[in-house]
Amino acid sequence: MNRVVVTGLGAVTPVGNTVADFWQSLVEGRHGIGPITRFDASAFKVKLAAEVKGFDPLLYMDKSEARRSDLFTQYALAAAAQAVEDSGVVGTVAPERLMVSFGSGIGGILSLVSEHEKMLAGGPRKVSPFLVPMMISNIAAGSIAIRYKAKGSCLSVVTACATSASAIGEAYRLIKHGYADAAIAGGSEAAITELAIAGFANMTALSAAQDPDLASLPFDARRSGFVMGEGAGALILEEYEHAVRRGAKIYAEIAGYGSTCDAYHITAPDPQAGSCARAIADAFLESGSPEGIVYINAHGTGTPLNDAAETAAIKKAMGAWVKDVLVSSTKSMTGHMLGAAGAVEAVAAVLALKTGDIPPTAGLREPDPECDLDYVPLKARRAEISAALSVSMGFGGHNACLAFIPAGDATS
Numbered sequence: 001m002n003r004v005v006v007t008g009l010g011a012v013t014p015v016g017n018t019v020a021d022f023w024q025s026l027v028e029g030r031h032g033i034g035p036i037t038r039f040d041a042s043a044f045k046v047k048l049a050a051e052v053k054g055f056d057p058l059l060y061m062d063k064s065e066a067r068r069s070d071l072f073t074q075y076a077l078a079a080a081a082q083a084v085e086d087s088g089v090v091g092t093v094a095p096e097r098l099m100v101s102f103g104s105g106i107g108g109i110l111s112l113v114s115e116h117e118k119m120l121a122g123g124p125r126k127v128s129p130f131l132v133p134m135m136i137s138n139i140a141a142g143s144i145a146i147r148y149k150a151k152g153s154c155l156s157v158v159t160a161c162a163t164s165a166s167a168i169g170e171a172y173r174l175i176k177h178g179y180a181d182a183a184i185a186g187g188s189e190a191a192i193t194e195l196a197i198a199g200f201a202n203m204t205a206l207s208a209a210q211d212p213d214l215a216s217l218p219f220d221a222r223r224s225g226f227v228m229g230e231g232a233g234a235l236i237l238e239e240y241e242h243a244v245r246r247g248a249k250i251y252a253e254i255a256g257y258g259s260t261c262d263a264y265h266i267t268a269p270d271p272q273a274g275s276c277a278r279a280i281a282d283a284f285l286e287s288g289s290p291e292g293i294v295y296i297n298a299h300g301t302g303t304p305l306n307d308a309a310e311t312a313a314i315k316k317a318m319g320a321w322v323k324d325v326l327v328s329s330t331k332s333m334t335g336h337m338l339g340a341a342g343a344v345e346a347v348a349a350v351l352a353l354k355t356g357d358i359p360p361t362a363g364l365r366e367p368d369p370e371c372d373l374d375y376v377p378l379k380a381r382r383a384e385i386s387a388a389l390s391v392s393m394g395f396g397g398h399n400a401c402l403a404f405i406p407a408g409d410a411t412s
Contacts (some may be wrong), residue, residue, distance in 0.1 A: 004175045005243050005407050006251040008087025008236030009347050010079035010186070014050035014229050014334050019082065022344075023351050026359040027380045031333040033212040033227050038192050045208045046201040048215050049192050050229035050335025068130045069143070070108030071190035075232035075340070076140035077147065080184050087236035089182050090148050092246045097181040099152035100145045101171035102234070103163040105339025105394070106191045107137030113193050140188050152180045158339070160394030161299070163187045164233060165342025169257035169400055171237050181239045186343035188232035197228065203267065205303060216336075217363050218300035218329035219307050219371040226301040229335030233343030235350070240407070252350045252388070256403030258282030267395045268305055273313035279399040280317035280391060287403035292386030293324050295358055297349045298375075299393045300329025301336050306393065308370045314391075315373075326383060328376040332362040342392035346402055349388040353404050358383050 011018065014032030015025035025032070032050045041047045057066040057074040060081050066074060080102070084090050090098070111134040118126040133139050138156030145154045153174060157167040164187025171183035200206045207225035209215040217223040243250055258279035264270040284294070299310055318325055330348050331337075337344055352358055357380050364377035390402045 002176050002178060003240035003253060004172050004237050005240050005253050006235050006350055007089060007238045007243050007248040008083040009251065009350065010082030010086065010234035011344055011347050012052055012055060012075045012078050013231040013344055014052055017052065017055055019347065026330055026333055026348060027357050029333065029360050029362045029379060031212065031216065031362055033215050033335055036192065039194050044197060044201065046197055046206045047210065048212055048227055050227050051192060052231050068134065070111040070134040072104050072108055072188045073140045073143055075190055076102060076188035077143060079186060079188065079232035079234040080144045083184065083234035083236050084148060087248065089236050089238060093182045093242065095149045095151040097152055098148065098150040099154065099171060099174060099180040099183045100141045100150050101155045101157065101167040101183055101185040102141040102144055103157040103167040103187045103339055104137040104140055104189055105158060105160050105163045106189060106196065108135035109191050109196055110193055111135050113195055144184055148184065150184065159398035159400065160396055161336065161338055161341055162392040162394035162398040162400040163339035163342065165346065165390060165392035165400035165402055166259060168235060168343060168346055168402055169259060172254050172257050175237055175239050181242050183237040184234060185237055186232065186234035187340045189338040189340040190230045191338060192228055192230055200228065207302065213363065216302050216332050218302040218332050218361055219368060219375045220364050221366040221368040223302040223304060223307060225303055226331065227335035229337040231337050231344060232340050233347050235343065235346060250407045252353050252404040253407040254402060255288065255405045256283035256286035258401040260399045262397030262399065264397055269309040269393060271309050273309045273316060276310065276313035276393060276399045277316035279401045280313060280389065283389060283401040283403040284317065287387055287405050290386040290405055293326060293383050294321060295349065295352050295385045295388045296325055296327045297345045297388065297390045298327050298329045299391045300331050300361070302331065310391065310393065311371045311373055325373065326358050326376055327373050328359055328361045330359050342390065342400065346390045349390040350404055353385055353388040353406065356382055356384055
């Protein structure tokens with residue numbers, strides 16, 4: 001079996017459009033939540049979102065490509081470009097050995113809504129011939145592959161809010177088993193539109209808080225739902241020996257992946273949390289269950305059901321190790337980036353492992369008795385950690401967990 005390492009990172013988020021800015025915001029505990037500006041939300045009970053700010057697609061593509069790309073694809077190409085540049089892997093691996101695994105939970109909903117409005121106003125001839133490729137959720141993966149001539153597997157995983165964690169995990173497995181030498185992996189989402197906000201709000205998944213500081217409160221007794229975010233995250237995964245031969249900078253080793261399903265309910269997590277616990281345990285055991293402090297970047301949406309179930313899952317999965325576990329939810333700052341969440345949170349987990357800075361659960365002032373782990377409230381904390389796990393959960397019962405360890409500590 002091959003070892004797999006992380007050699008590049010990219011991020012476009014509500015708290016920063018580069019990895020450096022994103023990470024600084026997390027460590028400082030600054031959120032990116034504010035009033036919705038993408039549309040007039042005066043008639044909506046939900047008025048807040050975590051929007052990406054100041055994003056310029058022309059830094060990553062020409063005007064023609066930007067015009068025929070939905071925003072979720074623009075975010076994906078931007079995050080991928082950052083990760084590829086950070087890694088330097090392109091040009092060092094045969095095209096047939098370079099793969100893409102990149103997902104989106106919803107895809108091009110902005111384009112779908114916009115073109116539907118054009119059709120209603122002016123008839124079918126007004127619909128763009130680019131609507132279908134702008135809308136389909138696999139087009140981000142395809143566009144990344146086209147840009148970097150990646151002729152290996154090109155996958156677009158969809159597991160709702162576990163999408164990009166699943167995409168990274170499946171890429172890890174393919175490299176581990178020898179089917180590729182490197183992968184551009186991650187996910188993107190851009191769904192802050194009237195239709196999506198109305199749908200999530202009407203199922204009471206979103207926070208209706210009016211104060212941005214009190215809207216995204218994972219593990220807090222006052223939590224009432226998540227805040228919709230957007231953006232993209234990308235990681236370059238690479239076979240260890242290949243990375244060493246070319247002198248690559250190695251952030252961490254990805255050493256475990258767990259993937260399960262609750263098979264319980266279309267939207268609610270199983271309160272017994274057995275399947276989620278198994279995903280966490282599988283990833284941790286595959287990584288070698290290193291002794292010492294373990295950091296878990298939790299799914300931590302801020303919904304009443306998720307946070308209690310996830311706490312139970314962590315306890316079941318970690319067993320005696322739970323006393324050495326630090327947990328935080330960076331969704332307290334980024335909002336819930338849906339299909340992009342797992343990738344962006346994997347970036348955070350890798351950086352926590354590398355730097356020793358544990359990002360906080362911002363806003364956590366009133367602990368919930370059902371959520372009784374150490375959630376690193378309010379302020380970042382320094383800690384030397386032996387492993388970093390990133391947990392993702394999605395509608396449909398999907399669970400995914402990624403395990404990262406310091407590259408030098410792994411055994412062949």
